[in-house]
Amino acid sequence: MKVALKSVLLQLDNGFALSSRMAPAPGGVSHPENLKAASLCWAYHSLITFALGGFGAETDPGARTMPLHRPFTIMIAGIGAVAVVAAALAGANQSRAQTTATGSAWESIAQVLQHPRCLNCHQENVPLQGNQARLHIPLVVRGADNHGVTAMRCENCHNVAAGNNPTSRTPGAPHWQLAPRSMNWAGLSSSELCEALKDTSRNGNRGGELLIEHMGNDALVLWGWDPGEGREPVPVAHEDFMTVLEGWVESGMPCPQ
Ligand code: HEC
Ligand code: HEC
Structure with a gap:
């Protein structure tokens, strides 16, 4: 031995x-x-x-x-x-x-955006589940309006009024749907994600102030901090995240090379 x-x-x-x-x-x-x-x-x-x-x-x-x-x-x-x-x-x-x-500020922002609670929805065509980012079971797809197709509409299972369902463990929040295709962050490096986030042709035409507004108040973003029983929230407190985000916007949204 x-x-x-x-x-x-x-x-x-x-x-x-x-x-x-x-x-x-x-x-x-x-x-x-x-x-x-x-x-x-x-x-x-x-x-x-x-x-x-x-x-x-x-x-x-x-x-x-x-x-x-x-x-x-x-x-x-x-x-x-x-x-x-x-x-x-x-x-x-x-x-x-x-x-x-x-961009050390950017690195803390990326840590949140690349967390499965956010990334699982910012996908090409199929949402992912869990920290392992498994394909969504049962299989659901984007559809024309990002809400799925036929019987597999997101809101059929994800409760948009009552939020997370503690019994079935199905997560829920208002306007639950896949992020639009232009906001697909899957496979992006930290610097590519940075460029995508501030590109107004891809981000829903949001300047820095509107990005702050969205990440401060949007129900799907906030869900990342309150994802329901048995699901890990994003790792940075929302208040701290917002402080860093505001600082990053003030300094002109610098991206790493
Ligand atoms: C249930 C799916 C879902 C989850 C979970 C989700 N998003 Fe989104 N996200 C969306 C949708 C849908 C939009 C488009 C909303 C719009 O344009 O009005 C969006 C848009 C955005 C935008 C603005 C567009 C862009 O690309 O810059 C940001 C920023 C964003 N989300 C950040 C986050 C963060 C941070 C989290 C995690 C804390 C998160 N999202 C979790 C669905 C989701
Ligand atoms: C047939 C019911 C059903 C439909 C339809 C459905 N989901 Fe789900 N979804 C679930 C269940 C149940 C879970 C929880 C699975 C778990 O955590 O084990 C889930 C989990 C998720 C998660 C994972 C959250 C996380 O970070 O772990 C995302 C993202 C998601 N769904 C997005 C969608 C989107 C977007 C649609 C519509 C295109 C949709 N779902 C349609 C039942 C459904």
Whole structure:
């Protein structure tokens, strides 16, 4: 057992030692991300060296060098760890400074928009269900008015007056329907979604103020925060989401590259 663990540790350590040497390589420049990766690898390397030292002491009780070797290992690992934490913190600060201009606000907005509670309806032709984004069972399709076809009309099952049904667990909210095709966000990257959201030819002709209005008050948006028993709400409080959204609109709706 110990031997197996030790060999796993050794292999891991080889990997980390290797990547900590390799990380700054591409382009030869010490990009902050590379630096951060190298620092982390080094931290793991130090930790594992430390752990291996511990194993050595137990599996090799006769080893003469141990009393001298172990304090050294601990000291080196300690110095390594401190340096690494400092480097990682410096790296983090640097990358935070870089993202404020390009859209850390956008990233928190995208976190909500790309959540299954929103994305499940912003689809091409068929809504999805649950956090796993399964195809809607039974199968329903968009139809001419986004409300489905024949007997499979959304409002036949989704209660638009009374909201979520706690007994059948069918979600419900006023004007329940698939988002129009131009508002299909399926498969979009964060930056593509950003461009789609503010494109007035696709978003129902909404400028920033109207986007704020929609996400502040629309019944289907608000449902994402009150999705009914057994369904996870979107991860950011609505008030905080609105604050970030308003800030993003004020700063001219910047999108990441
Ligand atoms: C039940 C389906 C449904 C759910 C769930 C849903 N939407 Fe929508 N969404 C729609 C429909 C329908 C429209 C079109 C409304 C309109 O144009 O008046 C729309 C339009 C929008 C728009 C404006 C158009 C655009 O593309 O910019 C935004 C923004 C939006 N939804 C955000 C969200 C967010 C955020 C959530 C989750 C918290 C969400 N929606 C959940 C159906 C849904
Ligand atoms: C035959 C009844 C029925 C019809 C018709 C129907 N649904 Fe549903 N729908 C359900 C049930 C039941 C659930 C809940 C499934 C679950 O959570 O396991 C559901 C779940 C959903 C969800 C998942 C919500 C989430 O985030 O988990 C969406 C989105 C949805 N329906 C959209 C639609 C749309 C849009 C239409 C019309 C085009 C529609 N449904 C028509 C019964 C129906």
